[in-house]
Amino acid sequence: MRRKHLLPKILLLIALIVGVVTVIPEQPSEGFSEQIIQKGATGDDVVELQSRLQYIGFFDGTIDGVYSWETYWAVRNFQEEFGLEEVDGLVGEKTKEMLVRATEYDEGWVREQLNQGRDFTHYGGQERQTPSEDEQAPQEGEQAPPEGEAPQEGEQAPPEGEAPQEEQEPVPEDGEPAPGEAQQPEEGEGAEGDVPEEPPQEEAPEGEQGEAVNVPGGFSQNDIQLMAQAVYAEGRGEPYNGQVAIAAVILNRIEDPEFPDTISGIIFEPLAFEAVDDGQIYMEPDEQAREAVMDAINGWDPSGGATYYFNPDTATSDWIWSRPQIKRIGKHIFMN
DSSP, rough: OOHHHHHHHHHHHHEEEEEHHHHSSOOOOOOOOOOOBBBTTSSSHHHHHHHHHHHHOOSSSSSSOOOHHHHHHHHHHHHHHHTOOOOOOOOOOHHHHHHHHHHHOOHHHHHHHHHHOOOOOOTTTTTTTTOOOTTTOTTTSSOOOOTTSSTTTTTOOOOSSOSSSSOOOOOOOTTTTSSSTOOOTTTOSTTTTSSSSOOGGGGGGOOTTTTTOGGGGOHHHHHHHHHHHHHHHHTTTHHHHHHHHHHHHHHHHOOOOSHHHHHHHHHOOOSSSSSHHHTTGGGOOOOOHHHHHHHHHOOOOOOOOOSSEOOOOTOOOHHTTTTTTEEEEEEEEOOO
């Protein structure tokens, strides 16, 4: 009799266990690390970023793990095309999630190609053969994939499906970061120094192989936030290239031995910025100020290399008028 009563309880327990197992959602495989990937970064995260962008046709450069100017514009084009709120070249959580949803990434296959010294610009679902489920992706040191899975070095993989969605947009000639995103430079301004140029490849920050660098050129997120606050407090209401020029002045001072060698040291140097003296530095910057900072970090210097600027309508110092002037943008005169 006891066995008859035990059997239903055992069956009920088994059913409960099976039910619990079936409702536990499968954890999706996550790509990337937790860092924000920015221009100048290097390492595994950038390899994955370039591969995923190339997978859907936004990046046609060499997958080399260096967040170059070409990668920067590929990210911005992806962000704009996929309707992301931030079109700034910063690969944060939302951009990563969208990339993971829209692409596939075979880390083992990509690593195998890089370990063999192959430069490849053809990574894409429509152009390469993905290993079947019972085949393990080749790891470092293992035998290379069979012929047909990876075109040999120097060969161009013929597309088997649809063509990439769009070609990489060239850097705009007028110096804007992307069409429709930045205000036009003020009329009458000279072209010299107003158009960002791609920095030399060797200027990317060094890091150990396989380790991604978090920020470009050693700038932390706090540095970027602080610069955006300074640009907003000092330049809100100014034309966009004038805001970029303010950020460029801060960066130019980093390179000048007469100034402190940190962003916070420059901004909070006594009597350096009026916005610090009157407390406006602590205002929350808008998105345009942040974009201006990123454009300055990425090489655009509308100031022409200036280390000072001032508003001639409010300046009271005779010394500031003695400095050699470079140009005027909006209400500010930029000089050295």
